[in-house]
Amino acid sequence: MNRGLAQKVVVTGAVIITVLALLFPPWVQTLDVGVYRMTLPYRGHYAPIYSPPDPEPLEDIHRSLNKYWSIQVDIRRLGSELCIIVVVAAFALYLLRPKVKPGP
DSSP, rough: OOOHHHHHHHHHHHHHHHHHHHOOEEEEEEEEEEEEEEEEEEEEOOOOSOOOOOOHHHHOOOOOOGEEEEEEEEEEEEHHHHHHHHHHHHHHHHHSSOOOOOOO
């Protein structure tokens, strides 16, 4: 496989993985009661952006607080995933760069 084609494969793969990461993001469960805010990683981990999971009530917290739970995209984990995709793709492109021949 020539280097130009390999670079196109890397870029296409990175774009596909990025789209999948954005379509199926990580979720976080948030308890928001006035000035008190607590976030917990959602037990379902990943779910489609067009069909977010329902918040899971936690048994170890008082049941009257269950109405304050909500689900949000975990921006930190999603950002980390996107950064890792960019770094891996950039490293792969660096390895596949054209070789520069020394002068005359």
